[in-house]
Amino acid sequence: MTIPPFGLTLPGEIRFGRGAAAEAADRIAAMGARVLLVHGADAGRAEWLATALAARGVLAACVACPGEPDLPTLEAALDEARAAAPDAVAALGGGATLDLGKALAALLPSPTPARVHLEVVGEGRPLTADPLPLAALPTTAGTGAEATRNAVIGVPEARRKVSLRDARMLPDLALIDPALMDGAPRGVTLASGLDAVTQVIEPWLSTRANPMTDALCRPAIPRGLAALARLAEGEDAGARDDMALVALTGGVALANAGLGAVHGLAGPLGGHAPGAAHGAICAALLPHVLAANAAAPDLSPETAARLETLRAMLRETLGVADWAALAEWTRAAGLPGLDALGLDPAEAPAVAEAAHAASSMRGNPAALGQDTLERILDAAR
Incomplete structure (x- = not known):
């Protein structure tokens, strides 16, 4: 090859x-x-x-x-x-x-x-x-x-x-x-941690993924998910170490392979809900973007296989079976939806339209149209 x-x-x-x-x-x-x-x-x-x-x-x-x-x-x-x-x-x-x-x-x-x-x-x-x-x-x-x-x-x-x-x-x-990072508030820890995990998932699924970023992201995803599960239960120095490494890995990966629709939407969402923390926005969006990508008709077989591998990682680390269960896990952990973060549902069409111009959207593994992006925003409320 x-x-x-x-x-x-x-x-x-x-x-x-x-x-x-x-x-x-x-x-x-x-x-x-x-x-x-x-x-x-x-x-x-x-x-x-x-x-x-x-x-x-x-x-x-x-x-x-x-x-x-x-x-x-x-x-x-x-x-x-x-x-x-x-x-x-x-x-x-x-x-x-x-x-x-x-x-x-x-x-x-x-x-x-x-x-x-x-x-x-x-x-x-x-x-x-x-x-x-x-x-x-x-x-x-x-x-x-x-x-x-x-x-x-x-x-x-x-x-x-x-x-x-x-x-x-x-x-x-x-x-x-x-x-x-020790002792950071639980809400900050989980929201920022889900951002870190998103930033190793999206480059791994990105159209710009390469062998080096794959080598970094593939082991970082389960490491980050397992650390999240431990930090959701309480302070854990080993989990802090793991999450710090995942965040660093995500920074390297996104700088070299790009991101996807979670971050494509997060940019305009941050402008429409200016008080919302970026990590909390990513946590609300991630399960629904993954579901939309998995259902996309233009998804490549390789990316479909990677999404199935990701589902297996979620089962093994967080005990969740699918994207809907991941959304339930984030809410049960106390992370808010978009409504609580300050997004006016009437502004969802403008957010979806603006997302198409975001540089992050270019790496998304499927073409998500306006209607699909609006459905993601509605599901993330």
């Missing part, structure tokens, strides 16, 4: 394991004399790193990410960061914080406005200058943003979440210490 051509892009360096955060300050200090630290809404969770960077004389300023970043937040953060004149960026937090850090590292050297570089709502121009050196330290296991080449930014007036994307946006250092 002929292997089709493919490429693989990765962060400059990946450091994974419990205790890896102990080397963070020294590694980051070596990246620049003036470091901008981007952290989440709770500055206290980043105090250990801010103190360590200050002790090494490299902390230029701290910028908070209060929630999932939108364009006004990004523009305000750029003004704040430029005043500090950093020559490197470190981002410590969940996927939203890492996205803001990646966007700041990308745009601080740029003479053009942020909107020019945004996909869909802007011109999607490549960066005009190399980004600043960037270190990414995730504190949740979800988006895998520590290994991707894009940052997701909300645009409120367009009611969309879109990407700032450039191959040079991959972090120079991805430092993943599962201990930073």
